[in-house]
Amino acid sequence: MSDAAGRDAERGPYTESEVIMSTVRVVTPFVLTFGLFVTFHGADSPGGGFQGGALVGTVVLMLAFAFGIDPTRRWLGRRAVTVVACLGVVAFAAVGLGAVALGGGFLEYTAYEALPLHDPVKLGIEAVEVGGIGLIVGGVIAGLFFLTAAGPAADDADAGGDAE
Amino acid sequence: MIAPVGYALVAFVVVAAVATALLRDVLAAIILFTAYSLGMALLYTLLLAPGVGLTEAVIGAGVTTILLLLTIAKTVRPTDGAALERPDPRAAVACGALALVFGLTLPGLPAVGDPDSPVVAYERVTGYYLSQSYADTGVENTVTAVLAAYRGFDTFGEATVVFAAGVAAMVVLRQEVFT
Known part of the structure; x- marks a missing residue:
């Protein structure tokens, strides 16, 4: 038992498995499509930016679970996830401040009626749901996963446990 | 039709929650916690709150499980043979009292x-x-x-x-x- 526990700790969190890889390869496109549908269709059906963003973020987790955390990390690039989460906050604030710039209150979508847009209130809600909440939640979920996998930065990580 | 399914789900969720609290093996506890979240997601959907159900399924059953699994991959399993945690009597009394108080409010709620x-x-x-x-x-x-x-x-x-x-x-x- 203690031998097995020791090996578990040395091996790290990733195990290569043909079953998991095949399953993820089949399931991922459907989860991604469902996540995007829930995000973009949230105004007219259950769901929205939070649930959809979480589903899209889960796709990254599934890929990392099946094909390894470090390859997924390299595939995404060093800054992509952080940039996505930051973009979400900036987009949400920009929609709010844009209404102020057009003479309304913060996030008062009716102010966008000054622009030549079709149904500006609904567009504003969609922008906040998709470009704001969706990006923030998706980015933070993928980010928390990679952070948990990486553990503390090297300067104070203890010698055991972390196999990376 | 809905009532028996609902009661079955409630029973499933309660059993999963109690087992999560009592099991000593962390991996088994995490798997049961996932089952609990899945049961809750189905319950929310049954109670016509599909948005909450979707959130519980993705965050509770999906993301939380993976984050917890990642965390225990960095730990070691307990080596003694006991399968169940021996609950702290004071904690058990506190949990029971809380459940009782919440349970007493149930008849006051309007029907779904x-x-x-x-x-x-x-x-x-x-x-x-x-x-x-x-x-x-x-x-x-x-x-x-x-x-x-x-x-x-x-x-x-x-x-x-x-x-x-x-x-x-x-x-x-x-x-x-x-x-």
Whole structure:
């Protein structure tokens, strides 16, 4: 038992498995499509930016679970996830401040009626749901996963446990 | 038709929750916690709250499970043979008292979907949202209309809190980017 526990700790969190890889390869496109549908269709059906963003973020987790955390990390690039989460906050604030710039209150979508847009209130809600909440939640979920996998930065990580 | 399914789900969720608290093997506890979340997601959907059910399924059953699995991959299993945790009597009494108090409030709640429940019948805010949200926002999902339009500023705060939680994790782990 203690031998097995020791090996578990040395091996790290990733195990290569043909079953998991095949399953993820089949399931991922459907989860991604469902996540995007829930995000973009949230105004007219259950769901929205939070649930959809979480589903899209889960796709990254599934890929990392099946094909390894470090390859997924390299595939995404060093800054992509952080940039996505930051973009979400900036987009949400920009929609709010844009209404102020057009003479309304913060996030008062009716102010966008000054622009030549079709149904500006609904567009504003969609922008906040998709470009704001969706990006923030998706980015933070993928980010928390990679952070948990990486553990503390090297300067104070203890010698055991972390196999990376 | 719905009532037996609902009672079966409640029984499943309660058993999964108690087993999660009592099992000593962390991996088994995590798997049972996932089952608990899945049961809760189905219950929410049965109670006509599909948005909450979707969130519980993705966050509770999906993301939390993977984060917990990642965490225990960095630990070792307990080596003694006991399968069940011996519960602390004071904690058990506190949990039982809390469950009892919540249980006593249940008969006071209106039935699910009751048109005469105070929230629907007397609450002017809810009635306004239900009758006016489509005319005001052009959005068919009233929940989205409330979250993103009527209470948009609250939602901005909530979304920023999610972002801040990610940043806090980065600070604690002394990383500069998520990946």
